[in-house]
Amino acid sequence: MPSIFDPITLGALKLPNRILMAPLTRARATRTHVPTPVMAEYYAQRATAGLIISEATGISQEGLGWPYAPGIWSDEQTEAWKPVVKAVHEAGGRIVCQLWHMGYLVHSDFLGGEPPVAPSVATAPDEAHTYDGKKPYSQARALREDEIPRLIADYERAARNAVAAGFDGVQIHAANGYLLDEFIRDGSNKRSDRYGGSVENRVRLVTKVAQAVAGVVGADRTGIRFSPNGPIQGVDDSNPHEVFGLAAEMMERVGLAFIEMREPGPDGTFGKATVAPVAPVIKERFGGPVILNCDYDGERAKQAVASGEADAIAFGRPYIANPDLVDRIAKGLPFAKDDMKTWYSQGPEGYVDYPALTQKAA
Incomplete structure (x- = not known):
């Protein structure tokens, strides 16, 4: 069986x-969601990852409700991503852009007071992050069927912009209770049209999005993220093995390069598994590389790849304080601790000032 340090091919990506570096929202863009120069330094520091999956990046203002998160729907945003991608490439790395629509998790403050969209009328639990602090979520309206083509066009535009910015590919965000995940799961999708009800109908939108994005970027440079095995941000499903198994099969038919999935255990840090692992079903029905993410340390990651449980492992929070994570895992060294207070702050502190082992030695 392979080692976690062995090469792997994901479609056109070698x-x-x-x-892998998992997507991590860090809130270092501008209020108008334009990437900033410090982001180039941050990602370049982490370029020894086999692949960087960028932080979640909005495909439209309708779909982006996180303060200081980046977008990729405008020319200005696209131009500002170019030096970020170039810095990663010059450091020897590879980076794909994660395409994000937050669905009912967008607060109306980001939409000029208009309601966010979702598969069905619903209000997310807890509170939203806004520029004026935390607020209760706004009630979402149901996305009309005649709006679906416009939504898909938003994904296509974002994908074209990612290509223009120089990204090596894209990942479609269909996890964590955001819009595509909301359509997939029966706990949030109460529709009675072609996009609701049966499992075939509930995976229709994510399949159409995957086809559209792959048509722009190339299926061999397109991946997707799922989070199938427990409730998250108010979104859940009564039979995740069935619906995500079909979703994986549809992604295989589209020809996507990889599936990366967040699958916590029963004691997951952010969300706990409530059903048996879904990854084996996805691996069987997808057939291509499946990358697992959630609470892995170096040893567990090595074991997961060596046993064939996963083809690769994506690390999220460990990459915050460990820009040289690959080196630390290779040497069996402990991970540095991150400071939660600076996860979403806007300055360089807690972002580009975590030293690599070589810097510490110096």
């Missing part, structure tokens, strides 16, 4: 190792 990776030098199987340690």
Whole structure:
């Protein structure tokens, strides 16, 4: 069986190792969601990852409700991503852009007071992050069927912009209770049209989005993220093995390069598994590389790849304080601790000032 340090091919992407950087929202863009120069330094520091999956990046203002998160729907945003991608490439890395629509998790403050969209009328639990602090979520309206083509066009535009910015590919965000996940799961999708009800109908939208994005970027440079095995942000499903198994099969038919999935255990840090692992079903029905993410340390990651449980492992929070994570795992060294207070702050502190091992030694 392979080692986590062995190369792997994801479609057209040839990776030098199987340690990926998972998408991490860090809130270092501008209020108008334009990437900033410090983001180039941040990502370049982490370029030894086999692949960097960018932080979640909005496909439209309708779909972006996180303060200081980046978008990729405008020319200005696209131009500002170019030096970020160039810095990663110059450091020897590869980076794909994660395409994000937050669905009912967008607060109306981001939409000029208009309601967010979702598969069905619903209000997310807890509170939203806004520029004026935390607020209760706004009630979402049901996306009309005649709006679906416009939504798909938003994904296509974002995908074209990602290509223009120089990204090596894209990942479609269909996890964590955001719009595509809301359509997939029967706990949030109460529709009675072609996009609701049966499992075939509930995976229709994500399949159409995957086809559209792959048509722009190339299926061999397109991946997708799922989070199938427990409730998250108010979104759940009564039979995740069935619906996500079909979703994986449809992604295989589209020809996507990889599936990366967040699958916590029963004691997951952010969300706990409530059903048996869904990854084996997805691996069987997808057939291509499946990358797992959630609460892995170096040893568990090595074991997961060596046993064939996963083809690669994506690390999220460990990459915050460990820009040289690959080196630390290779040497069996402990991970540095991150400071939660600076996860979403706007300055360089807690962002580009975590030293690599070589810097510490110096």
